[in-house]
Amino acid sequence: MRSAPEKAGLYIHVPFCRRKCPYCHFASAPPREGDWETWREGIEREAALRSRPEIEFETLYFGGGTPSLLDPADISGLIAALGRRLRLRIAEFTLEANPAAGTDDATLARWAGVGVTRLSVGVQSFDDATLAVLGRDYAAADALSFLSRARRAGFEAIGIDLMAGVPGESRASLRRTLEAVERAGPDHVSVYLLENVEGLPFEAVLAENPVDDDAAASAFEYLAAGLGSLGLARYEISNFARPGFECRHNLKYWRGEPFLGLGPSAGSRIGAERWTNAAGLAAWSQALATGADPRAEGVVLDPERNFREAIVAGLRLVAGIDLAEFQRRFGVDVGARFEREIAELWSDGLITLEGGILRIPEDRLLVSNRVMAAFV
Ligand code: SF4
Known part of the structure; x- marks a missing residue:
C-alpha cells in the first residue's frame, strides 16, 4: 500500500x-x-x-x-x-x-x-x-x-x-x-x-x-x-x-512542518535538512544552469537540534506547544527534559504550563529572548 x-x-x-x-x-x-x-x-x-x-x-x-x-x-x-x-x-x-x-x-x-x-x-x-x-x-x-x-x-x-x-x-x-x-x-x-x-x-x-x-x-x-x-x-x-x-x-x-523554497535567497526545511539558496540572481541561476547546487549553505540537524529548534519555533505561537503531540512527533518529553528551565521561567512569569500546553503569555512574547535561549 x-x-x-x-x-x-x-x-x-x-x-x-x-x-x-x-x-x-x-x-x-x-x-x-x-x-x-x-x-x-x-x-x-x-x-x-x-x-x-x-x-x-x-x-x-x-x-x-x-x-x-x-x-x-x-x-x-x-x-x-x-x-x-x-x-x-x-x-x-x-x-x-x-x-x-x-x-x-x-x-x-x-x-x-x-x-x-x-x-x-x-x-x-x-x-x-x-x-x-x-x-x-x-x-x-x-x-x-x-x-x-x-x-x-x-x-x-x-x-x-x-x-x-x-x-x-x-x-x-x-x-x-x-x-x-x-x-x-x-x-x-x-x-x-x-x-x-x-x-x-x-x-x-x-x-x-x-x-x-x-x-x-x-x-x-x-x-x-x-x-x-x-x-x-x-x-x-x-x-x-x-x-x-x-x-x-x-x-x-512555526509548527516545524516541511517547506521548500525556490529562488534566490529562499530557505527550505525538509526532514532534518535545512538550506538557504545563494542570494544573488546571477549566482543562483548560474549554478542551476550548470547543473550545480544553488545552495549557499545547508545543514542536516541531529535529532537534539531538530527538536530544540521546533520548541523555539512553536513558542512563537500564542497557542504554544501541545506537549503530548510534540512527544508523538519528536519522541521527547519536554516537561521532564526541561523541568528546571521551565520552573525558572515560570517563577519569573515568562512561561505557563497548563493542561499540557507550554506557552509564553501574550504580553511577554515580544521579550521572549530569554525563554527561547533556555531551549536553544
Ligand atoms: S525593496 Fe521595498 S518593496 Fe521591495 S521587497 Fe524591499 S521593502 Fe518590499
Missing part, C-alpha cells in the same frame, strides 16, 4: 522590485533586461532538482521582492510548469503585493482567477509622514484605495504588513494607522519592528533620528492592542488574524 504523501509548503522568491526601499535587506533589486527570463528558467530548473514524489505541496506563497509585478498569465504558466515537476494540491495561495505597483482592477480580478486566495499587501503605515520617512512612493489614501479594490476582486483573504519603530512615529500616527485598518477591514495583519541593518541607506536616517528599543516595543504593543480591539487576534509574535484567517503557509514555519 502506498503511504500518504507528506504535506508541505512551497515558497517562490521573486527577487525584483521597481525600486529599492532604503531600509530593505531582502534579496530584491530592479530587474535588468533578461532578468525575468533568467529567474523563470531558474525556478523551473530548481523545481526539477527538488522534485520529490512523496511530498505534496498544499500551500503556495509568492514572496519577494514584489511578486505583484507578475502578470496573472505568467503566474498561471509558471504554476503549470511547476505542476509538471512537483506534486501540487494547493489549498492556499498567497501573493505579496505592493500598493504602489499601479495594479488595475482587471489584473486584481485575474490574480484571483488564476487561483490566488490571499493577497498580502505591504502597506507598512497609513500615516503619510511615516510612509515618506520609509521612502515608500504612495500615500495612505492610495493604499486604502488599493485595498478596497482588492476586496472587490474576490480574494478569500486580504492581509497587510505594518511596521513599528519608524523614526518620527507617534501615538497620533499609530492611531491614524489603526483607524485606517478599521476602515480597510483586512483579515490578517503582520507587524514588524524596523531593523537597523548595517550598510543600508536607512542607517544614516536612524543615526540622525534614533528610535530606542523601548519606544519601538511600546509602539508595537500599541498596534497589537489596537488590532486586538478590531477583532484581529494575535496568533504569533508578529501576526494577527480574524478567527479562521491565520496564514496556513506561515504556520508551517
Whole structure:
C-alpha cells in the first residue's frame, strides 16, 4: 500500500522590485533586461532538482521582492510548469503585493482567477509622514484605495504588513494607522519592528533620528492592542488574524512542518535538512544552469537540534506547544527534559504550563529572548 504523501509548503522568491526601499535587506533589486527570463528558467530548473514524489505541496506563497509585478498569465504558466515537476494540491495561495505597483482592477480580478486566495499587501503605515520617512512612493489614501479594490476582486483573504519603530512615529500616527485598518477591514495583519541593518541607506536616517528599543516595543504593543480591539487576534509574535484567517503557509514555519523554497535567497526545511539558496540572481541561476547546487549553505540537524529548534519555533505561537503531540512527533518529553528551565521561567512569569500546553503569555512574547535561549 502506498503511504500518504507528506504535506508541505512551497515558497517562490521573486527577487525584483521597481525600486529599492532604503531600509530593505531582502534579496530584491530592479530587474535588468533578461532578468525575468533568467529567474523563470531558474525556478523551473530548481523545481526539477527538488522534485520529490512523496511530498505534496498544499500551500503556495509568492514572496519577494514584489511578486505583484507578475502578470496573472505568467503566474498561471509558471504554476503549470511547476505542476509538471512537483506534486501540487494547493489549498492556499498567497501573493505579496505592493500598493504602489499601479495594479488595475482587471489584473486584481485575474490574480484571483488564476487561483490566488490571499493577497498580502505591504502597506507598512497609513500615516503619510511615516510612509515618506520609509521612502515608500504612495500615500495612505492610495493604499486604502488599493485595498478596497482588492476586496472587490474576490480574494478569500486580504492581509497587510505594518511596521513599528519608524523614526518620527507617534501615538497620533499609530492611531491614524489603526483607524485606517478599521476602515480597510483586512483579515490578517503582520507587524514588524524596523531593523537597523548595517550598510543600508536607512542607517544614516536612524543615526540622525534614533528610535530606542523601548519606544519601538511600546509602539508595537500599541498596534497589537489596537488590532486586538478590531477583532484581529494575535496568533504569533508578529501576526494577527480574524478567527479562521491565520496564514496556513506561515504556520508551517512555526509548527516545524516541511517547506521548500525556490529562488534566490529562499530557505527550505525538509526532514532534518535545512538550506538557504545563494542570494544573488546571477549566482543562483548560474549554478542551476550548470547543473550545480544553488545552495549557499545547508545543514542536516541531529535529532537534539531538530527538536530544540521546533520548541523555539512553536513558542512563537500564542497557542504554544501541545506537549503530548510534540512527544508523538519528536519522541521527547519536554516537561521532564526541561523541568528546571521551565520552573525558572515560570517563577519569573515568562512561561505557563497548563493542561499540557507550554506557552509564553501574550504580553511577554515580544521579550521572549530569554525563554527561547533556555531551549536553544
Ligand atoms: S518593496 Fe518590499 S521587497 Fe521591495 S525593496 Fe521595498 S521593502 Fe524591499
